[in-house]
Amino acid sequence: MRFLSRNITIGKITISVPVVLWFLLAMLSAISEIARGISSINNYVIYAQVFHHTVAQTNLFLEYPSAYFDMNHYGPLFSIIIAPFALLPNNLGCFLWCLANAWVLFYAVRQLPLRREQQNSILLIGLVEMLTSIHNVQFNPMVTGWIVLSYVLVDKEKDGWATLFIVLGMLTKVYGIVGIAFFWFSKHKVTFVLSFLFWMMILFCLPMIISSPGFIIQCYKDWYVSLVEKNAANININGPSLMQDISVMGMIGRIFRIDGLNNLFILAPAAILYALPFLRISQYRQAMFRMSYLCFLMIGVVILSSSAESPTYVIAVMGVAIWYVIQGDHKTLFTNLLLGFVILLTSLSATDLFPAYVREHLIVPYSLKALPCFVVWCVLAWQLLVKDFVSIPVSVKK
Secondary structure, eight states: OTTTTSEEEETTEEEEHHHHHHHHHHHHHHHHHHHTOGGGGHHHHHHHHHHHHHHHTOOTTSOOTTTOSSOOOSOTTHHHHHHHHHTSOHHHHHHHHHHHHHHHHHHHHHHSSBOHHHHHHHHHHHHHHHHHHHHTTOSHHHHHHHHHHHHHHHHTTOHHHHHHHHHHHHTTTSGGGGGGGGGGGOSOHHHHHHHHHHHHHHHHHGGGGGSOHHHHHHHHHHHHHHHHHHHHHHTOTTSSOSSSOOSHHHHHHHHTTOTTOOTHHHHHHHHHHHHGGGGOGGGTTOHHHHHHHHHHHHHHHHHTOTTOOGGGHHHHHHHHHHHHHTTOSSOOHHHHHHHHHIIIIIIGGGSTTSOHHHIIIIITTTTGGGHHHHHHHHHHHHHHHHOOGGGSOOOBOO
């Protein structure tokens, strides 16, 4: 890991191994899916049609079997995000969409107040999950980047821009709502609130420029219904797909065969654990405390979501990666074992490098992809509640 995270100099040329791997593998992954035909980039087709349906003012949340299978579950603002790509031929648009997702996440990691070598380690740890998401031409790497950027910008006291990324995430995939928690770390709370309300108004209305006010307002109502129906389908342990609800709730429900498990039994205690660290006001000024909370949010928003699927785990694993590198240059055996557990069971279990029998008969049926991230989340909860971050040396830029 340490070797791969550094640059290699050949003559007068300096090559950053993580950067080359990040973008080269992202391009190859996109090309491989495009080469398999339109069915392999079905997710992208759905995304592109969000734009076209918005322009035509046709329901965004219905099935259109003649055009694609499955359904859209993103908010109407997504029509603006996808527009530059949807206007291109499918293959070119899909390729650029995949690269845009990889770039946004890469850019966000580069903004973290960490040494370049630490940033490179984060990219390498999250590489497999990023590629899993790219293979599914998913939106998750971009959402991950927005969450990280919202934290970084609050940390840099640029609350106006931070709230832009929070609202972008909220009005497209909902997950971005976790960025609201960074309000407690803001030194300009009035600016944070006012700019949040400003961006909510602007971005709520933005899709109206390619459609109409009445249609977009109806879309938000339809979106809510769509999410409620999707959640009901996800938590059905006897449903047709085991690739949804890869969460703590899904794991418990499938292991113990509890159909229709009330998620509140898990979410209510989790909400308390999220709130309690904010009582430690004296720790706010410590960079490691704030970044640990960022990791806590990134992992939790996935493992506590009934909508979590394998490509969503790029958000959680990037949170694990950031947590790992900020533990300092001398990691404990326990920390290293936890990272290995995440890489093996969460990241590699979704690839062909993992035994297919174990994946199909153990990992997938019991949603065990969530287990390692849940363990790290519990460790983070403990650290945020009891550790004195003042006494811990932090390897971050001043």
